[in-house]
Amino acid sequence: MTEPTTAPPLSSTSRTSLGRKKDRAATDRADLHDVLDGALICHLGLVLDGHPQVLPTGYGRDGEVLYLHGSTGARSVLAAGAEPEVCVTVTLLDAVVYSRTLNDHSMNYRSAVIYGRPRAVLDPAEKLHGLRVLSEHLAPGSWDHAREPDAKELAAVAVLALPLAEASVKIRSGPPTDDPAEHATGAWAGVLPFRTEWGTPIPAPDLAPGIPTPPHIADRRTPHD
Amino acid sequence: MTEPTTAPPLSSTSRTSLGRKKDRAATDRADLHDVLDGALICHLGLVLDGHPQVLPTGYGRDGEVLYLHGSTGARSVLAAGAEPEVCVTVTLLDAVVYSRTLNDHSMNYRSAVIYGRPRAVLDPAEKLHGLRVLSEHLAPGSWDHAREPDAKELAAVAVLALPLAEASVKIRSGPPTDDPAEHATGAWAGVLPFRTEWGTPIPAPDLAPGIPTPPHIADRRTPHD
Numbered sequence: 001m002t003e004p005t006t007a008p009p010l011s012s013t014s015r016t017s018l019g020r021k022k023d024r025a026a027t028d029r030a031d032l033h034d035v036l037d038g039a040l041i042c043h044l045g046l047v048l049d050g051h052p053q054v055l056p057t058g059y060g061r062d063g064e065v066l067y068l069h070g071s072t073g074a075r076s077v078l079a080a081g082a083e084p085e086v087c088v089t090v091t092l093l094d095a096v097v098y099s100r101t102l103n104d105h106s107m108n109y110r111s112a113v114i115y116g117r118p119r120a121v122l123d124p125a126e127k128l129h130g131l132r133v134l135s136e137h138l139a140p141g142s143w144d145h146a147r148e149p150d151a152k153e154l155a156a157v158a159v160l161a162l163p164l165a166e167a168s169v170k171i172r173s174g175p176p177t178d179d180p181a182e183h184a185t186g187a188w189a190g191v192l193p194f195r196t197e198w199g200t201p202i203p204a205p206d207l208a209p210g211i212p213t214p215p216h217i218a219d220r221r222t223p224h225d
Numbered sequence: 226m227t228e229p230t231t232a233p234p235l236s237s238t239s240r241t242s243l244g245r246k247k248d249r250a251a252t253d254r255a256d257l258h259d260v261l262d263g264a265l266i267c268h269l270g271l272v273l274d275g276h277p278q279v280l281p282t283g284y285g286r287d288g289e290v291l292y293l294h295g296s297t298g299a300r301s302v303l304a305a306g307a308e309p310e311v312c313v314t315v316t317l318l319d320a321v322v323y324s325r326t327l328n329d330h331s332m333n334y335r336s337a338v339i340y341g342r343p344r345a346v347l348d349p350a351e352k353l354h355g356l357r358v359l360s361e362h363l364a365p366g367s368w369d370h371a372r373e374p375d376a377k378e379l380a381a382v383a384v385l386a387l388p389l390a391e392a393s394v395k396i397r398s399g400p401p402t403d404d405p406a407e408h409a410t411g412a413w414a415g416v417l418p419f420r421t422e423w424g425t426p427i428p429a430p431d432l433a434p435g436i437p438t439p440p441h442i443a444d445r446r447t448p449h450d
Binding site: 015040041043044045046047048050051052053054055056058085086087088089091093095096098099100101102103105107109111113115131135138139142143145146147148149153157175176178180182183185186187188189190191192193194195196197198199200201202203204205206207208211212213214217220 | 240265266268269270271272275276277278279280281283310311312313314316318320321323324325326327328330332334336338340356360363364367368370371372373374378382400401403405407408410411412413414415416417418419420421422423424425426427428429430431432433436437438439442445
């Protein structure tokens, strides 16, 4: 990912300044990048015919631009009209936090919320670039292994570009923070980590014999391994 | 979970009938329950001051009612006014689908989208019940292990109830479906499973010596294990 050398800090509009749990707000742009690079899908929210709509969709980050995928998500955005406002949320769950009290049970997580008006990418060269960024996020290495989109496929797909201009990041980490008065309950307290991992690749039933699983798939690791 | 004996099929309003990829639509209410019971968090979308907002938040299901958690999510809903419309989306990622062409790369996933107007739960007995449902979803077994909410905590928390009345479920599973003409590329095709798992419990630094990790935490399994 190409980083501009003068990446601004995260914005501080009223809606990206947390009203609650301010200690969980991260203000470093690197935290935003980490969350975006660590997840596979986002939840894209928009107002469609006056109704809230939230769809899971793929994305990829290139510096300070988020490319959104040309399937369901992007089509919904385009259906909402020219450059409608969206809210893109990405969440990584890290642990369940067990406290001595039910009231203080929590989760360790990292989440990013981005607001903005995505632009439909129409220029064929930029569209191809956006698709490559999306592909490298979903399936690193595939761009150089599988067949690239042809002109017809390129024309049929929708790609959106959303600048990472207005965003907030929220992080909770570490152990539960019970009031010492609660320790007398004798209940267990701590965290149970929640992890994601890749399983064993399953070749397609129609894969020709003798085609080995390439290293970019067989050796894929989750981010931050 | 208590199931009504006459659970209706999933609704078929225009927005819950899929416009694309109709073969991915599930119409069995059991599929909706499976998705909801298999994930830990939802993404709650609403329109706040005219702007789309999407927040990750906890939830729990009791039969045909989804209880939403009394932290950030519920407060945002309450801030939006009396029974505002929301869209709750839950997504389980199962695999990345590697195809011979970039254009047909995909994901195997199960997602549920629920539309409705959640009701603020005000009755203390129902609120306690809703919190128990939420707790059993986030941390099964904790309700009988940790201290229950007291009157003050109960009064301070917000719980919302959303009926599972208007919902859609979308599922993609199985191998890539390349056109046989693409097999000549020689590219690998298949799926790479994506799994979640619990790690080793980490006791809180201030946990008194001699308190063992209880079985409901030490032996916790992901759904469908």
